[in-house]
Structure formats: structure tokens, C-alpha cells
Ligand SMILES: Nc1ncnc2c1ncn2[C@@H]1O[C@H](COP(=O)(O)OP(=O)(O)O)[C@@H](O)[C@H]1O
């Protein structure tokens with residue numbers, strides 16, 4: 001009897017109009033020029049960065065026997081060539097990922113409102129929240145598929161060129177990194193959906209999204225540095241304690257920025273030898289041995305950052321939800 | 332006859348404007364009701380409240396006995412709504428747009444297709460079924476809208492300014508289509524318009540809606556009567572007399588309210604009630620010669636003009 005009820009529930013959930021909407025949104029995205037252009041850009045930059053990474057690695061790695069210790073696959077994502085002319089994959093991702101998120105969401109609701117399709121949708125027997133949820137899910141699914149495609153492209157190319165399969169640890173790290181990208185992009189996506197609800201003009205909404213992105217990529221660092229410098233007594237030689245305090249202040253301020261959180265996550269996941277997050281005390285310094293962190297340690301270390309980004313995404317979505325549910329149709 | 336749509340003392344207050352003011356309205360099953368009012372009267376607001384798209388500040392709204400504000404989804408299952416200036420997904424074909432609506436209403440795929448094609452045929456879009464909706468003309472979009480509304484096989488159809496922006500010939504066709512479909516499918520129809528003669532053509536009953544208030548409702552005749560009753564009935568008479576002061580004499584007509592001499596020598600006489608021959612007899616008995624006597628009639632048009640343009644008193648026409 002209970003099983004029957006459960007079955008009914010499942011059938012209901014599967015037939016929920018939400019999925020009809022999600023499917024429609026996904027088709028729209030895949031057919032849209034915008035998505036294809038964004039995808040093309042990211043694909044090309046990925047290939048470009050992998051090409052340089054692979055040639056750099058090949059030069060360096062020919063003399064190495066113990067490939068495991070080298071984390072070749074992680075290197076593929078992070079290495080730059082000697083001249084520093086081409087950026088590594090992670091730089092592109094942290095740069096283009098937010099743009100992808102903003103690009104997929106900035107006109108989610110306002111374009112439907114302006115084309116008068118929103119009111120027609122709202123007069124169908126579907127819960128109102130399905131509409132924004134579908135927008136979010138559809139974009140997220142597509143982005144995820146694309147990100148995982150990129151990830152496996154990396155591994156595939158690595159196999160082809162280096163002939164060594166990734167170690168289990170590397171594989172998990174790369175996969176975890178891909179999931180983190182998804183979470184990071186979903187933050188930008190839900191921010192831009194929020195803007196698309198709040199702003200009537202798609203152009204305004206896009207600009208608002210880009211402004212936030214620019215703020216965190218460029219200005220926020222400058223501002224934080226200014227604050228920290230201002231709060232620091234103007235001394236040439238600072239005590240260690242002083243330095244440490246400043247470092248702490250800097251880090252905690254920087255952690256408001258989702259970009260910074262994501263860069264920390266990236267570093268920890270893809271550079272196992274990379275150590276500290278935030279200040280290191282003298283005591284820690286003393287016994288400092290740069291041995292790679294193991295997987296569990298890395299994951300534990302980034303956990304707060306992941307939660308931070310996730311929380312930011314959820315907050316944006318919750319605000320969107322609240323505004324959307326109460327908003328007048330014509331406003 | 333059961334009541335299909337009921338508004339009980341409904342008000343809607345936006346920040347500064349009271350868009351709908353204590354509206355009471357009942358629409359019977361199978362009826363075509365026209366909500367007639369100028370722009371900004373609150374027609375769309377009323378309609379949105381019926382669908383649970385907007386919450387009334389005060390009062391209760393029921394559609395088919397269901398409380399529209401608290402159970403909007405139930406209402407939307409039974410009500411097809413064509414918003415003013417309806418929009419479709421432009422890179423989907425007309426047919427695809429209808430199929431999407433069908434899916435959202437939980438229709439089975441094969442049945443949906445069958446119904447969509449038959450409706451497209453009924454609204455005369457069978458040739459454009461596979462054309463992108465973005466390429467449709469305004470009139471075609473409106474017809475697609477009608478088909479879209481009927482996809483869910485509704486009991487009630489609500490059309491907000493359905494004839495706006497279509498050319499006159501298209502309007503005639505469209506109105507006829509609404510009339511035929513509604514009788515065929517025994518639908519209850521509520522349509523809003525600011526064009527009297529369109530409402531006049533197809534509605535069983537009309538409500539005159541101005542500044543959020545329903546001034547009068549009923550079929551055309553009773554509406555005319557209700558509105559006339561507010562005003563006296565006027566007659567224009569042309570008489571020949573040697574009397575010095577016929578105006579004074581005319582004022583003795585039973586039931587007279589006023590006598591106004593016109594510049595062309597005629598008189599406009601206001602009576603409390605319609606004249607049943609008394610007027611002519613009185614004049615003749617006075618010994619005047621009666622050249623002409625005509626009722627200065629206000630068609631609905633004049634009434635409508637008066638209400639909608641606001642402020643101006645009814646003049647002789
Ligand atoms: N979302 C809104 N916010 C504020 N005022 C509104 C809103 N929607 C409508 N109104 C006002 O309510 C009044 C009635 O509008 P509406 O229902 O659209 O009239 P109609 O459909 O009869 O032309 C207008 O004065 C309009 O400005």
C-alpha cells in the first residue's frame with residue numbers, strides 16, 4: 001500500500017509541469033546563439049590552455065620517472081608556460097565561469113515579461129515558483145553537462161598526449177573541482193536571475209551582473225588592500241604579530257568575495273602542495289614540511305569555502321523567490 | 332442557472348490608485364459578459380484577480396465556486412485566459428506553442444496534438460501551424476491566443492481586450508469566432524473592451540465599468556434604461572404661436588422639468604417620463620401649431636461618450 005503511494009508520488013514528481021518547463025528552457029538555451037557563442041569561447045580557450053600546458057609539461061616531464069608525485073593532470077589545469085603568455089585552464093574558468101552564469105540568466109524573467117509570455121505562463125495551472133525554478137535548473141543542467149564535458153576532454157587529451165592515466169586521487173580532485181565550478185557558476189546564475197526579476201530591462205540586468213562581477217574581480221581586492229593598509233600603523237618594520245594580524249584581516253575581508261573563495265578552493269584542490277589558507281603562525285612555520293595534502297585533508301580544508309559559495313547562491317535564489325512570488329505581474 | 336463567476340465587494344488598491352472599488356458582480360454559466368470601460372478603468376486588474384494573478388485588497392473572488400485567491404491553480408485549470416497583447420515564444424511554431432500549453436495542463440501528447448490541430452483549423456490558422464509564432468501578424472497572434480485558451484478545454488474563458496489592434500474585418504471575424512465557439516462549447520465568457528459596438532454585438536450582458544466602479548449592468552436594453560432613468564427624457568419641439576411667452580405656458584406641461592428655448596426657435600423640453608402623446612395634445616390644446624416634435628434620444632453611444640469622456644453633461648444632439 002505504501003509502496004503504491006510512493007509510486008504515485010514518483011509518477012507525480014516526474015510528470016510535474018516543472019519538467020516540461022525545464023525541458024523547454026533547455027531546448028531554448030541549446031538553440032540560442034548566446035549559449036553557443038559562450039560555449040565556443042570557453043571550448044577554444046580550454047583547448048588553447050591545454051595545448052600550452054601539455055607542451056610545457058612534456059618538456060619538463062620527459063626526465064621524470066615518478067609521475068604520480070607530479071600530479072600531471074592537475075598540472076595540466078594549472079601550469080603556465082615559462083613566458084607566461086598563455087593562461088592556465090583555472091584562470092579561464094574563474095574568469096569566464098561567472099560570465100557564463102550571468103549570460104545564461106540575466107534575461108530569464110524580464111525577457112518573458114517584456115514579450116508578454118510570462119503572464120500567459122502564469123495563467124497555466126502551474127505553481128508560480130516552477131517558472132523560476134525551471135529557469136535555474138535548466139541553465140544549471142546545461143552548464144553542468146558542459147563543464148563535465150570539458151573535464152573529460154582534459155582527461156582524454158591527457159591520456160592521448162601523456163599516455164599515463166590519472167591516479168585515483170587526481171581523478172577525484174579533478175571531479176571535485178568540476179563540481180566546485182558548477183557551484184560557483186550557479187551562484188552567478190542565481191544572482192543574474194535575481195537581477196532579471198528585479199530589473200525590467202535585460203540590458204540593465206546584464207550590466208548589473210557584470211558590475212558585480214567586475215567589482216569582485218578587480219575593485220574588491222584594491223578596496224580591501226586600502227582598508228588593511230589604512231588600519232595598519234605606518235611602520236617600516238612590523239612585528240611578526242602585526243603582520244599576522246594584517247594578514248588575518250585581509251583574508252577575512254577577502255573571503256566575502258565569492259571569487260576569492262573560489263580561488264582558494266581551486267588552489268587547495270589542484271595544488272596539493274599548496275598549504276596555508278590564511279595566516280600561519282610561527283609555530284606552524286617551524287615544522288613546515290611541504291608535503292602534499294591528502295585528499296581528505298584538502299576537502300576538509302575547502303569545506304567552509306564551499307558552504308560559503310553555496311550559501312550565497314541560495315540566498316540569491318531565496319531573494320529571487322520572494323520577490324517573484326509577491327511581484328505584481330504588471331510592474 | 333448557476334453562477335460561474337462571482338466577485339463579492341472586491342477592491343484593489345495600488346499605492347495611490349484604487350483600481351477596483353467595491354465591485355460586486357455575478358456571471359452566470361454559459362453567459363457572454365462584456366466588461367465595458369475606458370482605459371484605466373480597472374478591467375485588467377479585475378480579470379487578474381479572477382485568475383488569482385493579483386490579490387484583491389478586500390473582498391472575495393470565486394470562479395466556479397473556487398476561491399481564486401487561495402486556490403489559483405484550481406481556477407487556472409478551468410479558466411482559459413487571453414491577456415491583452417498576448418505573447419508567444421517567437422522561435423517556436425504556433426503548433427509548438429499550443430503543445431507546450433497542453434503539456435503544462437497535463438494533456439496526453441497524442442490527444443494534445445489532435446486538439447491543437449483541430450483548434451488551429453477552427454481559428455483559421457491551419458496553414459500557419461508550422462510557422463514560427465514570431466512571424467505571425469497581430470490578428471494571427473490573437474487567433475492563436477484563442478486556440479491557446481481553448482487547449483485546456485476550459486469551462487470559463489476570459490479575454491482581455493481581445494480585439495485590440497486588429498483591423499475591422501479581423502475584428503468581425505474574431506468576434507464571430509468567439510460567439511460560435513462559446514455557444515458550441517457552452518462556455519462562460521468574460522471579455523473586456525473599451526469599444527461599445529463590439530461588446531454590443533456579441534455580449535448577452537454588459538457591465539459598464541468606470542474608474543473601478545460598476546455603474547450599471549444588464550443586457551443592452553436594460554442598460555440603456557438604467558442609464559436613461561438617471562436623466563430626464565428630452566424632446567425637441569418646434570411650434571408656431573402668437574403667444575408672448577410660450578415658454579411659461581410650456582412649463583405647465585405635466586411632468587415637465589425644464590424648458591429651454593433654442594437659438595433656432597425650437598424648445599428643448601425635459602420630461603420626467605417618456606411622453607405618451609400628452610406632449611403633442613397639450614401643445615395643440617393650447618392652440619399652438621405644432622410643426623415638429625422629436626425625441627432627442629441618447630443612444631448608448633452618447634451615454635458611453637458621456638461616461639467615458641467624463642464630466643460633460645448630455646446635450647441635445
Ligand atoms: N501594478 C500596478 N501598480 C500600480 N498601479 C497599477 C498597476 N496595475 C494597474 N494599475 C493602475 O490601476 C488602474 C487600472 O488599470 P487597468 O486594470 O489596467 O485598467 P484597464 O485594463 O481597464 O485599462 C490604472 O490606473 C493603472 O494605472
Ligand SMILES: [Mg+2]
Pocket residue numbers: 371374375376415491492
Ligand atoms: Mg487593460
